[in-house]
Amino acid sequence: MENIIKGLKIAYLSLGCKVNAYETASIRNQLESYGCITVGFRDVADVYLVNTCTVTNIADRKSRQMLHQAKRRNSDAIVVAVGCYVQEFYRNHEQDDTIDLLIGNRRKSEIAAILSEYIACKKEGQETQQIYINEDEKLIEYEEMVIAGATENTRAYLKIQDGCNQFCSYCMIPYARGRISSRAQEDIIKEVVHLAQKGFRELVLTGIHLSSYGLEDATTSEQQKLKRKDGREPLLELISAISDVPGVSRIRLGSLEPRIMREEFVRELAKRTKVCPHFHLSLQSGCDETLKAMNRKYTTEEYLKCCDLLRKYYEAPAITTDVIVGFPGETEEQFVTSMEFAKTCGFAQMHVFPFSRRRGTAADRMPNQLTEEEKKNREHRMLAVAEQLEKRYRAQRAGHECILLTEESMEIDGRSWLVGHTGEYLMVAVPQENYTNNQLIRVRITENSRNNYILAEPLGLMEA
Template structure:
């Protein structure tokens, strides 16, 4: 019988879904009497939980590094490997002497049971399921509080059925599984009662929400959340471009709490490359979605992801992508150099692009992104903005309260303008000028 240890440090890698799941595990452990401590070399924990990521080979390596770092911080500690890297390489994790407990996806809800088994004398404990079994149900994780007082990420679904040729996620997250709408609504009500003003709907592929349930879709879920008292803003995670139909656009435009900030994942502005990526749309369909949003919202913030250097991408293909990005004119773009991922179709493709070429193309698009983003923010100088204040911070030696507009522009207001703590309240202010290299608007309330 091992002595049950109490101090737990949790470190989450990767996406907001992982962050949500880490928060849920933290709440379960706290309810069982565990003390949650920071993941820091300054604080020694008895148990370390690493919620891993496996979106790229680099993410796998970072996950292994964090597992080894945890054991190094306290060689006597229990180290738990959880999440996507565990699903991607279960045999490798089982052989890793730094890991004491293995917790796959759809099994994080078993964290307390896993620790009880371990402290009861079990050997290296492994909790894994066949994540690709089509009969897997949604893992009923939940939160009743959040580390971010003003904004809460709400996981509404898991899994993906898209199978893009570069992506490992469907293999480590499994098929689409939607959370019951009543569970989501009840969680949002609980969080609203704690003072949360903004919720962000997140998942692995939220556009698929409800496809495995009866009589519910993403737009209907959004409309149900919109009715919850106390919630002032609803922000959406990454959307599949094809979901932006005329009906969808009109219905969300009729909801005043919706933030006009839409992340439509593109990946390439070249139809040939999109086909090789196994994306389910072409550039014309994507552009039509952007037009529909701009017809029903005034200057919505449209953001995206772009991969450069995908196998077979020629210079002409890249120039076609650049031209398309200029046509759409995004608020922000996340530019990624293609990274080979073992286990994917793209990893086996011939015509892999040289790293130097990827870097050159990335630099071109990053410069375009900076220019477009600056231009978008400049449109708001001299206008009145509504800002949800999030935190007190220091800029150039002076104290400011910072927060975000509904279209996700960062705003800073001098701290001495407020008599009381304004965090978690919405203020109207006047935008004066851009600061912080153009990524923040300096504003005043008077």
């Protein structure tokens, strides 16, 4: 078949989460393999492709704005909307003539064929909007997508899972991305081998709900509890298999549900020494009433036990989190409870989000929505807690040893330094001296912060 997309200039934009970023990179690889040329989103392109996000009303608006901006840049270009916003656009029977092609979730791997078909129709004078959507709302099949290259120099993102069955009251993701589906372990390992051969030392496991990896054939109640009756831990099995691949030095886990941190799990995880001591456990609120209203399925007491377990098996794990402030009905007292709980957890880093309404969610229909001013006020106060905790965690690491993966060289105060991240995801700089990029170095933290970097002295290479 004639390759009619060869030579097309394509501009890509990825909105939203890391999973979208991974998929956009995969789409780009796919189209480049057909001879398409990648250009910047600000350049004049033949095709503009936006991998959209629908997590809040603001994300929807941003997706629309970017698609419209593309059309304004080149009115002759083909504007392609991909992903989560497309699912919602289709469900709500929306209209928008700016968009030429709409491609929903789990049809992203077909993009070269879809674009070819669209161009063939266009050549025949049929220039109408086309929608490619998976009609099965639950989207239960995993869509295999691979990144031949990767997004950073030393660290590669690896998508292992899609969809979510948890239905938090503020979230549209289970509707936009469908139910949980896991990538086959053998496909993941194939990609891991490839990435390791290309020299990527660190792999970051990503997914929409990572803790549900391998649970699609479990019962509904097991899926809700993130625990199989047969005792199997598919995520742990996968981590072990990845650990065994030669060349993989570090495995970093993306956002996890706290409930997966049961003692057996943490004990076994700690034995896999390539796993970074950095755990992002989404808290969302430190107040039990608010957690209930959010339809999160744990209490603050259970959450704290997970932090304690991590601290039992790891010396000084970096526990990071997301918190939503100003959820509908959150009283001042409940907010203060949430702030105090965050302090108790001693987070190394917190991402704070003022509650943002999403049309179609239960939270959007809840009474007692807070004003933007109230939410801003709470955001500032929670951010002050976050800053204080982050400083405390950094100060505690002073004088301690960490493992640094060097990523790039840089001048700081007229001297050459190598900068990278430790296993705890602290950004650390060491004098360049005898080291180069993409090396694992044992370092001792010497100075807490200079120009945003933590300074350290090198103690030696981790391996030959």
